[in-house]
Amino acid sequence: MRILVQKFGGTSVADLTCMRQVQAKVEKALADGYKVVCVLSAMAGETNRLLTLAREWSSRPDPSEQDVLIATGEQVSVALFTMLLRDAGWKARSVLGFQMPMHTDNDYGKARIMNIDSDRLKQMLDEHEVLVAAGFQGCDECQRITTLGRGGSDTSAVALAAALEAERCEIYTDVEGVYTTDPNLCSRARKLDRVAYDEMLEMASMGAKVLQIRSVEFAKKYNVPVLVRSTFSDASGTLVTKEDPSMEEVKVSGIAYDKDQARVTLREVPDRPGVAAAIFGPLADAGILVDMIIQNVSREGRTDMTFTVSRSDLERALEILQSVAKEIEANDLIHDLGVCKVSVIGVGMRNHSGVAGTAFRALTAENINIMMISTSEIKISCVIEEKYLELAVRTLHDAFELDKQSAED
Amino acid sequence: MRILVQKFGGTSVADLTCMRQVQAKVEKALADGYKVVCVLSAMAGETNRLLTLAREWSSRPDPSEQDVLIATGEQVSVALFTMLLRDAGWKARSVLGFQMPMHTDNDYGKARIMNIDSDRLKQMLDEHEVLVAAGFQGCDECQRITTLGRGGSDTSAVALAAALEAERCEIYTDVEGVYTTDPNLCSRARKLDRVAYDEMLEMASMGAKVLQIRSVEFAKKYNVPVLVRSTFSDASGTLVTKEDPSMEEVKVSGIAYDKDQARVTLREVPDRPGVAAAIFGPLADAGILVDMIIQNVSREGRTDMTFTVSRSDLERALEILQSVAKEIEANDLIHDLGVCKVSVIGVGMRNHSGVAGTAFRALTAENINIMMISTSEIKISCVIEEKYLELAVRTLHDAFELDKQSAED
Numbered sequence: 070m071r072i073l074v075q076k077f078g079g080t081s082v083a084d085l086t087c088m089r090q091v092q093a094k095v096e097k098a099l100a101d102g103y104k105v106v107c108v109l110s111a112m113a114g115e116t117n118r119l120l121t122l123a124r125e126w127s128s129r130p131d132p133s134e135q136d137v138l139i140a141t142g143e144q145v146s147v148a149l150f151t152m153l154l155r156d157a158g159w160k161a162r163s164v165l166g167f168q169m170p171m172h173t174d175n176d177y178g179k180a181r182i183m184n185i186d187s188d189r190l191k192q193m194l195d196e197h198e199v200l201v202a203a204g205f206q207g208c209d210e211c212q213r214i215t216t217l218g219r220g221g222s223d224t225s226a227v228a229l230a231a232a233l234e235a236e237r238c239e240i241y242t243d244v245e246g247v248y249t250t251d252p253n254l255c256s257r258a259r260k261l262d263r264v265a266y267d268e269m270l271e272m273a274s275m276g277a278k279v280l281q282i283r284s285v286e287f288a289k290k291y292n293v294p295v296l297v298r299s300t301f302s303d304a305s306g307t308l309v310t311k312e313d314p315s316m317e318e319v320k321v322s323g324i325a326y327d328k329d330q331a332r333v334t335l336r337e338v339p340d341r342p343g344v345a346a347a348i349f350g351p352l353a354d355a356g357i358l359v360d361m362i363i364q365n366v367s368r369e370g371r372t373d374m375t376f377t378v379s380r381s382d383l384e385r386a387l388e389i390l391q392s393v394a395k396e397i398e399a400n401d402l403i404h405d406l407g408v409c410k411v412s413v414i415g416v417g418m419r420n421h422s423g424v425a426g427t428a429f430r431a432l433t434a435e436n437i438n439i440m441m442i443s444t445s446e447i448k449i450s451c452v453i454e455e456k457y458l459e460l461a462v463r464t465l466h467d468a469f470e471l472d473k474q475s476a477e478d
Numbered sequence: 479m480r481i482l483v484q485k486f487g488g489t490s491v492a493d494l495t496c497m498r499q500v501q502a503k504v505e506k507a508l509a510d511g512y513k514v515v516c517v518l519s520a521m522a523g524e525t526n527r528l529l530t531l532a533r534e535w536s537s538r539p540d541p542s543e544q545d546v547l548i549a550t551g552e553q554v555s556v557a558l559f560t561m562l563l564r565d566a567g568w569k570a571r572s573v574l575g576f577q578m579p580m581h582t583d584n585d586y587g588k589a590r591i592m593n594i595d596s597d598r599l600k601q602m603l604d605e606h607e608v609l610v611a612a613g614f615q616g617c618d619e620c621q622r623i624t625t626l627g628r629g630g631s632d633t634s635a636v637a638l639a640a641a642l643e644a645e646r647c648e649i650y651t652d653v654e655g656v657y658t659t660d661p662n663l664c665s666r667a668r669k670l671d672r673v674a675y676d677e678m679l680e681m682a683s684m685g686a687k688v689l690q691i692r693s694v695e696f697a698k699k700y701n702v703p704v705l706v707r708s709t710f711s712d713a714s715g716t717l718v719t720k721e722d723p724s725m726e727e728v729k730v731s732g733i734a735y736d737k738d739q740a741r742v743t744l745r746e747v748p749d750r751p752g753v754a755a756a757i758f759g760p761l762a763d764a765g766i767l768v769d770m771i772i773q774n775v776s777r778e779g780r781t782d783m784t785f786t787v788s789r790s791d792l793e794r795a796l797e798i799l800q801s802v803a804k805e806i807e808a809n810d811l812i813h814d815l816g817v818c819k820v821s822v823i824g825v826g827m828r829n830h831s832g833v834a835g836t837a838f839r840a841l842t843a844e845n846i847n848i849m850m851i852s853t854s855e856i857k858i859s860c861v862i863e864e865k866y867l868e869l870a871v872r873t874l875h876d877a878f879e880l881d882k883q884s885a886e887d
Contacts, residue, residue: 088535122554127562134560138558145528149531152544162622168622213577214574
């Protein structure tokens with residue numbers, strides 16, 4: 070049994086006209102001899118409508134009941150789309166989260182998938198040509214409805230593809246694939262034919278909205294090939310896949326950026342064991358994610374500790390750090406909202422030296438001051454002044470000649 | 479554990495203001511020491527909105543998928559109302575059909591309840607003060623969602639009351655109870671304090687919209703006391719209950735009517751064995767419900783066969799009867815849409831003679847011609863010309879002095 074999982078987001082199922090396009094994609098896969106598991110999101114705007122309703126009724130809606138409420142969005146989508154398929158003569162049925170069942174933990178609103186009963190789904194696939202599965206939703210061990218958090222339908226789709234050992238998971242969206250950088254910032258951005266899981270993870274964590282980060286982690290873990298493509302065209306899309314040697318011939322795959330950065334510095338912190346724990350422990354306890362951390366070499370037994378947090382967390386972080394600063398006897402606490410992060414990403418970096426040098430030289434040539442640097446095996450990130458964001462992205466895109474098709478493409 | 483089931487219809491859960499009234503009713507029961515199972519319908523208009531959506535997408539929506547679609551209506555109601563209760567500090571949770579589970583057959587759109595897992599529900603009641611149960615929905619043995627048909631929430635509520643051995647099932651609606659007749663037709667109609675299951679069944683089958691007929695059958699079968707009352711007042715309502723001797727002191731409880739009647743006559747049918755089967759067999763096969771049947775005494779080996787059907791079935795009935803008429807050599811097929819049915823209902827009739835006589839005399843005194851008569855143990859029905867409907871209802875109401883409180887009330 071050749072199985073294909075196809076996932077369609079909210080804009081793809083917005084109305085009957087869009088759903089006809091979805092139907093065409095499903096029928097193409099059926100004509101190619103696949104059994105299809107079609108994962109749908111709620112119709113565009115529906116989840117927000119339901120969340121607004123919840124907030125009209127309750128200042129702090131109970132998370133488990135909110136999940137019961139918003140899970141209706143996907144339920145409506147799958148019922149309507151299955152009607153279309155059945156009218157067209159296909160053996161199709163809808164499958165809700167509890168029917169799969171897609172078992173999750175009970176962290177309502179952002180539940181994590183524990184396991185999927187693949188035997189039951191395979192039996193349904195034996196009896197049907199298409200399963201129309203509700204994305205975003207699951208159920209906990211008490212059979213209560215859960216949801217996976219924003220963008221969770223991507224994760225549903227990849228998890229179903231893994232459980233069913235599908236040939237591929239196709240994520241249909243309103244863009245044609247993954248680009249070398251944001252086409253809105255850089256007109257020379259080019260669609261990639263292939264991108265490695267790790268590259269995609271770095272791009273997703275930088276705010277590229279094509280795929281939800283958890284779905285990429287899932288795909289990498291279970292080695293599910295994910296094809297990102299458009300519902301509204303026949304373009305070939307971008308295949309997110311495991312690395313292969315040819316990918317490593319390309320030094321750099323893309324330039325990502327993240328505007329949601331705020332920089333915080335604790336000045337003249339006494340340089341003694343336990344200081345880092347004293348600073349980052351309370352932040353972690355408060356659920357504040359710290360991104361880059363830089364500690365300068367110490368001078369006269371004191372050092373500056375600089376790091377970045379998400380802008381929405383800044384206020385809470387400063388509150389916590391004010392008492393921390395007293396406790397550890399730091400001399401000052403300063404912050405800066407006018408910063409952003411640009412990153413150069415590529416699995417090929419592992420085997421090519423000189424990427425960092427090229428990046429730094431290119432930025433310097435444009436007089437862009439690099440405030441912080443962090444590197445990983447496949448990424449170089451720089452914090453710079455926010456006003457230079459677009460210039461930096463274009464400069465780096467040009468420096469690595471990303472507008473040009475590479476040899477292996 | 480004292481358990482009360484309270485059911486609220488669509489107008490009672492139409493918006494936040496209405497739901498606050500519902501909350502007050504539930505909190506009153508909690509203050510009285512009950513554990514409460516609160517059964518909700520979809521918000522007013524929601525089921526129709528979803529059905530319209532289905533028909534926009536499909537000329538003949540698949541019944542099982544339509545159930546998946548419209549079951550979201552109750553799901554939204556229970557989630558929102560549970561949020562209210564939890565905000566007020568009550569231990570409450572929503573319970574969907576598949577979570578009860580309310581097992582039904584798989585006759586989608588009009589499924590029948592097979593059984594309810596009362597152990598599981600009782601366990602939930604041990605852990606909560608209020609269960610907010612979705613009415614109208616269940617699941618079949620494959621865990622697919624089913625719905626019970628229009629007004630099915632009444633049946634859900636009575637079935638839950640039976641399964642949980644609740645003290646009482648309260649059906650909240652927008653009227654204050656069951657009346658001696660339709661107050662819109664007869665200003666002297668009086669609210670009844672009590673009515674027997676069988677009387678309520680006769681009234682419901684005549685189109686009285688207070689309770690769905692299946693819910694009354696259920697209540698009678700499991701001897702569940704049902705209290706019909708208003709969400710929007712503190713009036714005491716009408717108790718639907720098993721007969722007791724005091725009820726039989728009252729000859730007549732109410733006057734019901736049914737405008738949805740069409741009369742059909744096959745004239746000069748040869749009076750031989752098998753003729754009735756030849757006429758009513760094909761109608762039954764076509765799912766057409768025949769109400770009253772009258773066969774005149776035969777003259778010269780031929781008889782007239784007159785009966786009534788629902789107006790919406792008339793066209794199909796005539797089609798079938800045209801060929802039947804040929805086959806059995808009837809001489810004519812005529813029909814009449816200008817008729818209606820009025821009924822005098824009361825369990826006391828069993829032990830009181832003279833009810834029929836009083837009814838016929840009253841109608842005759844107003845020159846209302848009785849076209850057909852049928853009687854049961856607790857009912858006398860007359861088909862009359864439709865233009866006399868209101869006059870007949872008022873005349874019968876007066877003749878049995880239904881505006882006057884009876885001794886036992």
